[in-house]
Amino acid sequence: MSQLVLERLRARFGEKILQTSSFRGDDEAIVAPADWLEVATFLRDDPECAMNHFIDLTAVDYPEREPETPRFDLVLFVRSLVKKHRIRLKTRVREDQGVATLSQVWSGGDWTEREVYDMFGIKFDGHPDLRRILMYEEFKGYPLRKDYPINKTQPLVEYRDVGPSKLAPFGGDMGNPFGRIDWLQRLGGANRQVSPAIAVQQGQKKTLSSGTEEKN
Amino acid sequence: MGEVTAVLGGGQSGFATSKFDALLGWARKYSLFQYPFVTACCGMEHMATAGARYDIERFGAGAPRFSPRQSDLLWVVGTITQKQAPALKRIYEQMTDPKYVIAFGTCASCGGFYDNYTTVPGIDKVIPVDVFIPGCPPRPEAVLDALILLQEKIQNGDRDPVVSAPRPVSPLVQIGLKPTDNT
Amino acid sequence: MEPIEEYEDENSLELPAEPMRLNMGPSHPAMHGTIRMVLDLDGEIIRNVDVQPGYLHRGFEKSCERGTWSQVYPYADRLNYVSPMLNNVGFSLAVEKLLGIEVPERCQVYRVILGELSRITDHLTCNGAMAMELGAFTPFLWMIKVRDWIWDILEAETGARMTHSFGRIGGMAKPPRPQLKDDIRAILPQVERVLTESEALLIRNRIFIDRVANVGKLSQKDALSLGITGPMLRATGLEVDVRKDNPYSGYETYDFEIPVGHQGDTYDRFMVRLEEVRQSCRILQQAIDRLADDGPINVSDPRVILPEKEAVYHTIEATIAHFKIVMEGVKPPAGEVYSYTEGGNGELGFFIVSDGSGTPYRVRCRPPSFINLKAAEVFLRGEMIADIVPAFGSVNMIGGECDR
Numbered sequence: 001m002s003q004l005v006l007e008r009l010r011a012r013f014g015e016k017i018l019q020t021s022s023f024r025g026d027d028e029a030i031v032a033p034a035d036w037l038e039v040a041t042f043l044r045d046d047p048e049c050a051m052n053h054f055i056d057l058t059a060v061d062y063p064e065r066e067p068e069t070p071r072f073d074l075v076l077f078v079r080s081l082v083k084k085h086r087i088r089l090k091t092r093v094r095e096d097q098g099v100a101t102l103s104q105v106w107s108g109g110d111w112t113e114r115e116v117y118d119m120f121g122i123k124f125d126g127h128p129d130l131r132r133i134l135m136y137e138e139f140k141g142y143p144l145r146k147d148y149p150i151n152k153t154q155p156l157v158e159y160r161d162v163g164p165s166k167l168a169p170f171g172g173d174m175g176n177p178f179g180r181i182d183w184l185q186r187l188g189g190a191n192r193q194v195s196p197a198i199a200v201q202q203g204q205k206k207t208l209s210s211g212t213e214e215k216n
Numbered sequence: 217m218g219e220v221t222a223v224l225g226g227g228q229s230g231f232a233t234s235k236f237d238a239l240l241g242w243a244r245k246y247s248l249f250q251y252p253f254v255t256a257c258c259g260m261e262h263m264a265t266a267g268a269r270y271d272i273e274r275f276g277a278g279a280p281r282f283s284p285r286q287s288d289l290l291w292v293v294g295t296i297t298q299k300q301a302p303a304l305k306r307i308y309e310q311m312t313d314p315k316y317v318i319a320f321g322t323c324a325s326c327g328g329f330y331d332n333y334t335t336v337p338g339i340d341k342v343i344p345v346d347v348f349i350p351g352c353p354p355r356p357e358a359v360l361d362a363l364i365l366l367q368e369k370i371q372n373g374d375r376d377p378v379v380s381a382p383r384p385v386s387p388l389v390q391i392g393l394k395p396t397d398n399t
Numbered sequence: 400m401e402p403i404e405e406y407e408d409e410n411s412l413e414l415p416a417e418p419m420r421l422n423m424g425p426s427h428p429a430m431h432g433t434i435r436m437v438l439d440l441d442g443e444i445i446r447n448v449d450v451q452p453g454y455l456h457r458g459f460e461k462s463c464e465r466g467t468w469s470q471v472y473p474y475a476d477r478l479n480y481v482s483p484m485l486n487n488v489g490f491s492l493a494v495e496k497l498l499g500i501e502v503p504e505r506c507q508v509y510r511v512i513l514g515e516l517s518r519i520t521d522h523l524t525c526n527g528a529m530a531m532e533l534g535a536f537t538p539f540l541w542m543i544k545v546r547d548w549i550w551d552i553l554e555a556e557t558g559a560r561m562t563h564s565f566g567r568i569g570g571m572a573k574p575p576r577p578q579l580k581d582d583i584r585a586i587l588p589q590v591e592r593v594l595t596e597s598e599a600l601l602i603r604n605r606i607f608i609d610r611v612a613n614v615g616k617l618s619q620k621d622a623l624s625l626g627i628t629g630p631m632l633r634a635t636g637l638e639v640d641v642r643k644d645n646p647y648s649g650y651e652t653y654d655f656e657i658p659v660g661h662q663g664d665t666y667d668r669f670m671v672r673l674e675e676v677r678q679s680c681r682i683l684q685q686a687i688d689r690l691a692d693d694g695p696i697n698v699s700d701p702r703v704i705l706p707e708k709e710a711v712y713h714t715i716e717a718t719i720a721h722f723k724i725v726m727e728g729v730k731p732p733a734g735e736v737y738s739y740t741e742g743g744n745g746e747l748g749f750f751i752v753s754d755g756s757g758t759p760y761r762v763r764c765r766p767p768s769f770i771n772l773k774a775a776e777v778f779l780r781g782e783m784i785a786d787i788v789p790a791f792g793s794v795n796m797i798g799g800e801c802d803r
Contacts, residue, residue, distance in 0.1 A: 261560070
């Protein structure tokens, strides 16, 4: 990581660098989505920075930040071969906001952006071939978002009936409430689901598979 | 894609009904051509089983045929994801009868600890399975034990699914049998 | 064989031709797991290749968010499943960086030992499989034989042949056995012997050379822009290795070299991996001389490391500490950190985001195989179908790491 790069960025872009930080030896700069391509190109072309080695591009979802701050953090990691320094560049994107593609700056951006689109749903303007890469085309939804339940499958092949699968006393084994943090409950709203085991105990009719009902 | 067709060559419960069937069973069990449908970490143990120390070749099951038309034992090795499931079903349907399936590893048997949006919870939800091998990954000894179990089933013409578990020398361990004193 | 002059210009033949689309995979013997490649072919020459990974996407990143920090280890093991200790160590280092703690020296040496053993198995498997697919079955069997012996050592140490889940935040699960040094001293000559024997069979073999030399060339500029790291990048001639550039776990104190290639073709990648096995043996030799026979393995921080079982049974403080670590998880401070180590295929990074609780908020694995795989689209253009087999084998695409 490198303070030199941060200083060059601040010198060149001034106000457009919204925030810089250093934590545990990692240097980071945050820019607005509109400046994403310009800053990235500068990082690659500037002789002092010379970030020609692409490392990674990913995103993090903070749905609870909305609506003040955009929910997605798009993070870029690049490195310089000659100077051996690194930087982490970040921008904050909303759900329907597109951001410029970096695949023309570093070709490694191609697949990593496809993965971010596949997992989070962030669209990249100007990407040559933006389609799903890890999931299949028929999949609906974006799995790594916090509001996508982890165990919601969308099977391509219909499951066979494999005989006795009902375990007493609750019926089919639908398992425990998944995860230590129930994101759907935490985010509230109509998606609130209850584990069927608990629902039956509490005498509720609403289970995982039923739709939402309006309360009078 | 329609129903998976029933398998010929062997009844539901089984014992060889004639000497000819016994001969056929003997020939089949010692000349299994495998189709290694290898996806994940279990593939490393599959390689080790094919290696010199554990040597699956001495059981006659060592010859891999990479065409489903030419093989009769489908080794599903590793996790099957939802994306992969149609390919697996297609391969199974392209195999000719009699065909057997081994679910190698926990991910193939029940999805393993990948209980999420992307994993098929056990390949028996997609194709019928003859032997399940638990383990993450299973030791090559467990794999060979499962192969011997499968060979016994082929000899008897038995198609009920079984799980390869540590067991004393015979009897067969089957789902549904009541535990006896000596198991 | 060179083509006859007059047939070099295909237009002069006046045969109708249109590109054919051929599908390879996802279940294919040479696809090392599951990758689908859709090839646009002009006869035997590949005009365009569309590599489609994702057939082994098992939801590593989402699964990490539903447990504690320590429950990530089994998932992390199954990333690069041919060298699982390297993933374990990588993740441990990431969380320790976030916590701001450093493990004792004995643990660092132990991590280096287990990590280099895993690296040897990774490179042996890759080279063995690549040779096997070209028809050379014998070196594959020899390498698997040695790999089984290494796995025996790892099994005695960690309890499992593969997928050990042996790393812990702030240390390792158990201290090294006393017999570890003798075991490794016994195996190193065997590894060297297998390498020599396999080389004798392969690297002067006319058929092998014809199939791998000048096949799948990758230029340095392309490699850097794509984000390639690891043996693939070193084969192009650049000396880039995290162990030398940003040393961790005491790597700066070991004496070893980085093998580099010349032109980035499949032969170079094969040879770089072969040489790296030798360098790993060299590191192991130094590390086992350095491993202390006693001393702490784990950091002595009760918020991070489980207390001794005896203390848990007899004192209330240890019981409470144990309870908190197991039920709530280790609690690193809120923040994000990117920590990277040299995995079998290149820079294995973990970008972890913590919200201060015992559950990870986001664990991103920077997968060297996934990013290296894009190079296949670049260097397969213009090659023939039969070249896919060694060239793709030399990428060492490990499905668990590529698709996570």
